[in-house]
Amino acid sequence: MRILIVDDNPTNVIIIREILKKENYRNFVTASSAKEMLKLLGIGTEEQGKRPSHIDIDLILLDMMMPEMDGIEACRIVQQHEHLRDIPIIMVTAVGDSKKLAEALDAGASDYVTKPINKVELMARIRLALRLKREKDWHNERDQRIKDELRLAALVQNAVLSLPITDQNFEVHAIYQPSFELAGDLYAWYPLGDGRYAVILLDMMGHGISSSLFCMFLASVLKDTVTTYVEPEKVIQELNRRFNQLYIEKQLVQYYFTAIYMVIDTRLSRIDYVNAGHPPGLFFQGEAKEPVLLESNCHPVGLFDRIDIQPQSLSFSEDGHLVLYTDGLMEMAEGGQEEQLKFMVSHLNGSHEWQEEPMREAFFQEQPAMERDDDKCLVWISLKKGTV
Incomplete structure (x- = not known):
């Protein structure tokens, strides 16, 4: 399981990394801005035909408040790309405004945690998001197998x-x-x-x-x-x-x-x-x-x-x-x-x-x-x- 941590504050990144390490989650990558995150996900490279065939990210921890582009806008952009929609996004925010949190969920975030980060709460939400991701991946793979078999059956029927x-x-x-x-x-x-x-x-x-x-x-x-x-x-x-x-x-x-x-x-x-x-x-x-x-x-x-x-x-x-x-x-x-x-x-x-x-x-x-x-x-x- 690979986790992408997105935050413009290096201290917050270090804290999250240490929490993950202590829970034996060592496969992660970091980005210091929303734009860097989008680049890692291959967004913006489609025009040059460079979009990765497989995105090796299973979960995104995304800071809500960042300069240039905030987490909500970045989340909306990710949701516009069908091949990325199944990646769960957990918003990390110091904002207690319920309207902002609702806006983040409407933009496609699957969950959120508040700062200062509570280790138990963070890991519980991560485990839940990853479990749901595994189940969704299993269903997607099964659906793809069924589609492939139906296409083969259609060829036989047409023959x-x-x-x-x-x-x-x-x-x-x-x-x-x-x-x-x-x-x-x-x-x-x-x-x-x-x-x-x-x-x-x-x-x-x-x-x-x-x-x-x-x-x-x-x-x-x-x-x-x-x-x-x-x-x-x-x-x-x-x-x-x-x-x-x-x-x-x-x-x-x-x-x-x-x-x-x-x-x-x-x-x-x-x-x-x-x-x-x-x-x-x-x-x-x-x-x-x-x-x-x-x-x-x-x-x-x-x-x-x-x-x-x-x-x-x-x-x-x-x-x-x-x-x-x-x-x-x-x-x-x-x-x-x-x-x-x-x-x-x-x-x-x-x-x-x-x-x-x-x-x-x-x-x-x-x-x-x-x-x-x-x-x-x-x-x-x-x-x-x-x-x-």
Whole structure:
């Protein structure tokens, strides 16, 4: 533990040093002014890129009354630097003015002792401050480990998402922005051969670690489920069965997910789909500005042991594009579902070609993760009507 003693009076510094030595605290450094203290802490060197990567100070004993810059002002400056805020500052003062002491505490000081210094009181306050500092350091280190693990988990989760496909008559792209490090949305697509493609977008209830774990389970069974069962009704039935196998005893929250799954046949110009409680897909064909809605035709997956499904089909005779999305995009618009759909259509009814930048500008403006209310995901499928 290293203690920084800041006082313009050499006698006071000597007294504090001797008290610390007798209590076996021998790792300390001194400064004769607030400005010297700030220099030791690396404040004022950031502009030259010389800020220390680690500040080896665990406690500051700071005289309140000093020339040029007093302890209260120095304390305020220290608090402006995030990497220094966790260093406890004990004010050492001869001032008995309660307003001044309150001002010091408001400026960021954690405690104070009065002059003449009482050895028992000083050491009690130092031990308390250092104990709190150790606890805070432990929590900070644990939080950093958790953040590092979450970042790694996010990379793993991102790695299971499908890459774009750009075939002659079929293209599929996606943009994804999780609300936090981990997310509850998942998309995937699989070529089935003979010009057929399976595409799924699902949105797990909630977001965060629990939802992301459920998503990773679904990602692990998706490919096998899709390639084995293929047809929309059978795939959703199987996902419902698999998901319900995740029995959690005394589960307080009923987890479920919405999904839209489809098989696109570019040879027959046909789309077979099931929408399990998901926001409606939007299919724009030819020059039409109003889309065909691929609306929900069954309840979300995982709510019940059995799920009644009526698969739907539609055909296309011209080039077009199909957009799937999660409700995080719809919620960007105020009002009910009708107003939200108008908002979506107004941004999606242009060219059938994939244009990533306009989509990012419309729906994925950068914002801090903690301010994101929900995961946002958009899947864009371009369909070309032609001879395969």
